[in-house]
Amino acid sequence: MPAQVRLEIVEQPPALRAHQGDHHFTLSPLWLRERTRSRDQLEPMTQQRLFDSHALDPDLAIASLESGCHDDVHIAFSDGHQETFQLDALAADIQGHSHFPSATPWDARIDHQGLRFDWRQILADDAAFHQSLDAYLRYGYIVLHDVPTDPERILEVGAKYGYVKETNFGRYFEVYSRPTGNDLAYRSVALGPHTDNPYRHPVPGIQLLHCLVNETxxxxxxxxxxxxxxxxxxxxxxxxxxxxxxxxxxFRFLDAGTELVTHRSMIQTDAEGRPTGVHYSPRLDSLPLLDACDTRLFHQARKRLGELFLDPDFEFRFRLGAGELMMFDNSRVLHGRTRYNPDEGHRHLQGCYLDTDGPRERYASLLKDAHTAQEVV
Structure with a gap:
């Protein structure tokens, strides 16, 4: 966890100094000016600026600075604007505090029961919905049970958690054994851990798989x-x-009517270079053109990555039964399937994709609703 931020008011020359652990730095006048909260500068409902911050003078300076009585500071800028800032709000901005739960890595020992939720309760109770969203954002997957098995119910679930993304497979797709299907998912063969559609730009963020029948x-x-x-x-x-x-x-996908190709690294990262997931499908990728030494190292690394994905210490296996639906982050949580015998009985799943930001939007909306309710009370 990052060290707490403490702000220091410096009178001469006027400045705000930030202290975060052993790191000390002066806040830029441009950074401060952009964070104005004045009603003539920021529209209160949308929180969007009423001025063009990109047009500010690069040489903008703090003309004067005065400490307030309520943990605030009044700053006059060289462009004539004056603003009173709450120091704790500025510190929180620097700290980068998020209301969203942090990702919690897991292995095969995860308590799967703690990530199972009753679809009927989610529909009836915002608290249950909030718990399922919190679990999804932390662990990258959840399983819903008692989801009706009538056709297209998956679209109702998808709409609850976000926005359904239509692809060349349609708004949703049928997963059952059929020899003429345009993907190996439509066979009864085993599927190793993989991410769906790494050839697409953007890659589908979330996948839902709803079991209608499983007699195998x-x-x-x-x-x-x-x-x-x-x-x-x-x-x-x-x-x-x-x-x-x-x-x-x-990564390349090809069928009778479609060809999709894109290039991206196998490890997905955020803006600060921290891993957030992978783009991984041994059925669809190609070795990059590198020199002989790097090609060998690249292959060794991807080989080891594949071994770890299959390691029982990391891989969690379970039977998805009729009326159960699993929702997972398509880049973070790889999914697969063991082989099955279609002669034993019918196995039929429906799947669809959602954009990544849906659950976060729903989570934030519930937090705002709860905050508004508290204010009313």
Missing amino acids: SGGLSTLVDSLQVLATLQHEMPEGYQLLKQTPVR
Whole structure:
């Protein structure tokens, strides 16, 4: 967890100094001016600026600075604007506090029962819905039970958690054994851990799989958290990890009517370079063109990555039964399936994709609703 931020008012020359652990720095007048809360500068409902911050004078300065009586500071800027800032609000902005739960890596020992939720309760109770969203944002997947098995119910669930993304497979797709299907998912063969559609831009953020019928003894669903696996790979093979992180790979999908190709690295990161997931599908990728030494290292790293994804210490296996639906972060949590025998009986799932930001939007809306209710009371 980052060290707490403390702000110091400096009178001459006028400035605000920030102290965060052993790190000390002066806040830029441009940074401060952009954070104005004045009603003539910021529209209160949308919180959007009424001025163009990109047009500010690069040489903007603090003309004067005066400490207030309520943990605030009054600043006059060289462009004539004056603003009173709450020091705790500025410190929180620097700290980067988020209301969203942090991702919690997991392995095969995860308490799966704690990530199962009753769909009927979610529909009836915002508290239950909030708990399911919190679990999803932390662990990257949840399983809903007692979801009716009538066709297209998956679209109702998808709309509850976000926005359904239509692809060349349609708004939703049918997963059952059929020899003419345009993807190996439509066979009864085993599918190793993978991310869906790494050839698409953007990659679908979230996947839902709803079981309508499962009369087979095989076809177990598998999930594995890439965050936990990547931490192990980085420890074991730091140079190979960096190569997978920074080297674009070609992913390609081809059928009778469609060809989709894109290039992206196998390890997905945020703006600060921290891993958030992977783009991984041995059925669809190609080795990048590197020199012989780097090609060998790249292959060793991806080989080890695949071994870790299949390691029973990381992989969680379970049977998805009729009326159960699993929702997972398509880049963070890899999914797969063991082989099954279609002669045993019918196995039919429906799937769809959601944009990544849906659950976060729903989570934030529930927090705002709860805050508004508290204010009313």
